[in-house]
Amino acid sequence: MYTLEKANQYIEQNKSKVVPEFRLKYHAMPDIGWMNDPNGLVYYKNRYHVFFQHYPYDSVWGAMHWGHLVSDDLVIFRSLPVALAPDQEDETGCFSGGAIVDPEDPDLLYLFYTKHYEKHGIIRETQGLAISRDGIRFEKRNHPVIGVKDLPEHASITDFRDPNPFYHNGYYYVFIGSKNHSNDGQFLIYRSKDLNHFEYHDTIRHPKYFGTMAECPDFSMIDGQGVFLYSAINLQKQRLRFRNINSSLYIIGDFDLERKTYAFHTIDEIDKGHHFYAPQTLVDGRGRTIMIAWMDMWGQPYVTHELGHYWSGALTFPRELMVKGGILYQYPVEEIKNYYGMKIAIQDGVILPKQVDLFLMKTAEPFSIVFSNILDENDAFTIQYDGSYVWFDGEKIKLYPLSQRSTTYCYEEVSLRILLDTSSVEIFVNEGREAITSRVYLRCDGYRLQVRGNVQGEAMVLNV
Ligand code: FRU
Numbered sequence: 001m002y003t004l005e006k007a008n009q010y011i012e013q014n015k016s017k018v019v020p021e022f023r024l025k026y027h028a029m030p031d032i033g034w035m036n037d038p039n040g041l042v043y044y045k046n047r048y049h050v051f052f053q054h055y056p057y058d059s060v061w062g063a064m065h066w067g068h069l070v071s072d073d074l075v076i077f078r079s080l081p082v083a084l085a086p087d088q089e090d091e092t093g094c095f096s097g098g099a100i101v102d103p104e105d106p107d108l109l110y111l112f113y114t115k116h117y118e119k120h121g122i123i124r125e126t127q128g129l130a131i132s133r134d135g136i137r138f139e140k141r142n143h144p145v146i147g148v149k150d151l152p153e154h155a156s157i158t159d160f161r162d163p164n165p166f167y168h169n170g171y172y173y174v175f176i177g178s179k180n181h182s183n184d185g186q187f188l189i190y191r192s193k194d195l196n197h198f199e200y201h202d203t204i205r206h207p208k209y210f211g212t213m214a215e216c217p218d219f220s221m222i223d224g225q226g227v228f229l230y231s232a233i234n235l236q237k238q239r240l241r242f243r244n245i246n247s248s249l250y251i252i253g254d255f256d257l258e259r260k261t262y263a264f265h266t267i268d269e270i271d272k273g274h275h276f277y278a279p280q281t282l283v284d285g286r287g288r289t290i291m292i293a294w295m296d297m298w299g300q301p302y303v304t305h306e307l308g309h310y311w312s313g314a315l316t317f318p319r320e321l322m323v324k325g326g327i328l329y330q331y332p333v334e335e336i337k338n339y340y341g342m343k344i345a346i347q348d349g350v351i352l353p354k355q356v357d358l359f360l361m362k363t364a365e366p367f368s369i370v371f372s373n374i375l376d377e378n379d380a381f382t383i384q385y386d387g388s389y390v391w392f393d394g395e396k397i398k399l400y401p402l403s404q405r406s407t408t409y410c411y412e413e414v415s416l417r418i419l420l421d422t423s424s425v426e427i428f429v430n431e432g433r434e435a436i437t438s439r440v441y442l443r444c445d446g447y448r449l450q451v452r453g454n455v456q457g458e459a460m461v462l463n464v
Contacts, residue, residue: 035313037278040099064093098164177215185214226255273437331432367453
């Protein structure tokens with residue numbers, strides 16, 4: 001039997017077991033145990049709340065709880081008590097979902113989540129609601145707010161998850177991941193005026209880009225454009241040339257939710273790296289739309305689990321989203337500047353600590369930078385611009401080698417921004433036009449750089 005009390009007590013009593021070696025210094029992580037998707041991203045009572053898929057008892061996926069983190073500045077997160085635990089009756093896991101603050105009463109916070117039920121070979125997914133007035137204790141509604149009886153005929157009853165609300169013109173619209181009976185991903189939209197009665201509204205489909213199951217929807221409006229983020233399983237079904245088989249994509253388009261018309265203008269993978277999945281957004285007090293994703297991926301080795309470090313999973317550094325020329329741009333939030341310490345010029349042979357914010361100035365000339373383990377130069381990864389594409393190459397990382405990844409687009413000139421933390425690299429090309437995010441596990445405290453080509457830059461050491 002899982003309860004919140006049991007989870008919180010377990011975390012308190014065991015978190016000192018966590019091995020620090022690959023713990024990140026300015027990325028969100030669980031205190032102990034497993035983390036996957038960020039959930040319920042919300043700006044509530046002047047603070048940033050991030051919930052997440054959590055199994056505290058082991059560093060592998062298990063009965064899903066909602067862990068809870070809070071931050072004043074999006075850089076340093078601290079843990080709050082676990083927010084949701086599965087209650088055996090009609091849910092064996094509290095799967096992903098979104099949050100919304102009551103538009104009329106800013107003290108009221110609602111969490112939508114999936115009540116996942118799986119016993120004796122029977123799987124059901126229905127949608128639950130939990131309510132809070134303090135952002136710490138959440139009371140679950142007894143019954144699903146959207147259940148099996150609310151499903152349209154063309155939807156699977158076993159894969160129906162990740163409700164995410166969006167408030168518009170007096171209605172709560174809830175987007176939910178789904179698939180049809182021929183294994184084509186789709187999203188169902190429900191709507192409600194009062195959060196008590198939900199009615200099925202419409203289905204969003206795409207012949208190519210929704211994989212065999214479409215999950216983790218997130219809808220926002222940025223500069224008057226609809227921005228729809230989602231994750232799709234098995235995109236290879238359609239032989240698309242994406243970097244990941246399961247991947248997170250964005251659609252920019254005209255979404256008229258009331259008239260049920262959706263004109264898709266741009267679709268692309270959000271991040272071209274190995275470890276980026278299930279992103280969500282929030283809109284903060286300054287009107288910024290901020291995205292955070294799970295900085296890991298299904299079907300990959302979970303290194304800190306395999307090493308017996310008692311934890312697994314982290315979140316990306318928060319990125320501000322912008323739409324420019326019909327393209328989604330993503331760039332690290334500016335609050336990171338408050339943590340800048342010493343500045344180090346980028347040049348051949350220089351040694352960097354593992355936590356830096358690195359800037360490479362605009363250039364049209366090819367270059368490469370090898371980041372090698374200061375204790376072993378054969379343990380390394382490389383970031384390169386070949387005059388057309390930007391590459392990340394992790395094939396020489398000894399503990400957990402990674403295949404090469406490149407940008408999708410070709411660039412006549414590039415500037416790069418690279419966020420490094422203990423076991424992660426996030427590369428932003430031309431002010432966030434494309435991003436490459438991967439986890440890198442090198443057993444050392446710093447990197448020695450080998451710089452080839454004519455590239456200028458500096459690394460800001462982060463005091464975190
Ligand atoms: C995506 C996902 C969600 C689900 C959750 C379960 O990573 O599969 O669809 O709600 O993880 O942990």
